[in-house]
Amino acid sequence: MSRFIEKNLEKDGVDRRGFLKCMAWAGTGALCVMKGGVLKSFALSDVMQHNVGDFKGDLSFVQISDSHIGFNKAANPDVTATLREAIAKVNALPTPPSFVLHTGDLTHLSKPAEFDTLAESLKSLKTERIFYVPGEHDVLDDNGAMFRERFGAGAMGDGWHSFDRNGIHFVGLVNVMNLKAGGLGSLGGEQLEWLEKDVSALKSSTPIVVFAHIPLWAVYPQWGWGTDDSEQALSYLKRFGSVTVLNGHIHQTMQKVEGNVTFHTACSTAFPQPQPGQADSPGPMKVPDDKLRQLLGITDVNFVRGTHSLGIVDSTLA
């Protein structure tokens, strides 16, 4: 399967259909790298044969997502174990990440013991700092109070925040609060106002990375895979030369490029979910035991100054 992808895409520049096929089902261990608008793909097993400089840059960080600590059903009876495997994978990267982003659903039921287990597990992750945004599973019953207390240092409102690293501006958004009946994810007026102000003074050449739990593009609205007011947020980012949006929630990798904006969703470290429309509902998907780890994974992101886009590399646990 990885050989198939390599043959089809390697000399094609940007082959978006092939890329989407590759990204939608990361179970094969294929890596797809966007660099300067050009797509390159490599079989995971061949990574070491390539120039390590391909993956090196001015800044590298990792995205993990949807750890769902507390879930214990058939799709994965031990999500803490698979989280630990993902952490081991991060620790084994050739370049240690400057920091890690967790794009939400840290826990399955927002329980204190689940937040405890997550925090304990992440202690072994070798990185300076982890930044978080909540998923809808982290804000049950208490409107996110415990999440913000434990993982929302420096955040405002429902947990949004921004920070700068090596000239890149990172924005963590919360789109899982105050959801309306029949609606999708929601950013809300207060957060949108804050976002507009937050980026207003930045030069248009500043690379922007936005991270939020629910996808900021309409992946599959029937299953709630989208955000009602994301267009307004993206309008504030229109003038920037390079915008990368990193999301979770759908438990599979997907990517879309729209002008200067690259949208990317990450695998879960806990359990996979079906592709859009391929099942009755977006619930946890049971797969044969030997396939599970091929469908869970982490995302390694590299920034090389002067290039148009960030290099995004997904890798699976197996």
Next chain:
Amino acid sequence: MKKTKWMFGVVLTVLAAFATIAVTQPRVAKAGDQPASAEVKIDNFSFGPTTLTIAAGTTVTWKNNDDVPHTVVSDDKVFKSKALDTDDKYSYTFTKPGTYNYFCSVHPKMIAKIVVQ
């Protein structure tokens, strides 16, 4: 003779006592007497049935059969459950007629309604 009269008096008293007890005991409930109950099953990210019609005074019990938590939240803030894990239940008794739209606040595409007559 006196003994018979006495016996008769005792029997009457006992009979009267039974009669009193029988009258004051609650009747065996008939249809319409006991509070009615109804069920909504939460399966595959949907409420079933999507529209449930009940009589005022009915207690509706929701049960979550999914592997992920759901909530039952009225659009008009009339009722609101805590997060329901797999096999958890939530009940609410509807006393006033009307249409009650509700949804799952975790997965807001899940919408349904209770019609109370």
